[in-house]
Amino acid sequence: MKRRLSRHGRTPAAASAARSAREGFDVESTKPADTVRQLRGDDDAVRRWFGAGTLDNLVAMLGPADIDEPWARVLTAR
Template sequence: MLDAAVACFARKGYYGTTTGEIAERAEISQPYVYRLFASKEALFAGAILHVSELISDALTGAEAGADEAGPHRQPEAVMRAIRSAYSTLIEDRDVMRFLMQASCAADEPLVAEALRTCYARQVELVSELLNHDDAAVRHWFGAGMLENVTLTLGLADVDEPWARTLSGQRSRSDGGSFAHRESP
């Protein structure tokens, strides 16, 4: 049901999505939605926490893979592993768009609370993964937000200098492509 909510909210946002649309996508009745969640706002907040868990699971799994390098692993290797895991996660456009939509609905009290909880969890996790290096944590979040925007705008398909600057890709005339995008 939360996956259905994420998909619906991703497309039309908090304000444009009805619980009826979510119920239809989840193949349940609308009254059952309200048995699970007291309000649409509570459902949206639940979807935020669901996506937060998806992010945490992806990053933790990536970090475990970087751990295979042993106790001498380099912070750069962990950064690359968790950036790659996040990039893979947001290839699901519903997840990526939902994250963008969630920020737009932060005027709603439960939504704002869920977003703060989500960010707190992610900052704590990323901080732990990056050995509590505050500058690296800020860089990771900034790069992730920029990646969300570049994907939303489809900048991988825009062969203009400004788009290449934001997306980190080379010019097509230089053999660049989305697949060769530099990791932020």
């Protein structure tokens, strides 16, 4: 069974959800990215900042402090 994918490899439903999220992304929420760009001077710094924030959220969601595995100990510096 083939499913139709959008230009970025997402299903139409995922593309629609992403479009809705972008429409809800107001000017106030872009200020941190503008500040990073001003302080660091380039778009790569903004991409690294967003990536680090995304990783921080993922790590917080996983709760590595409660996981007794080597990778979790590295992330929690224990």
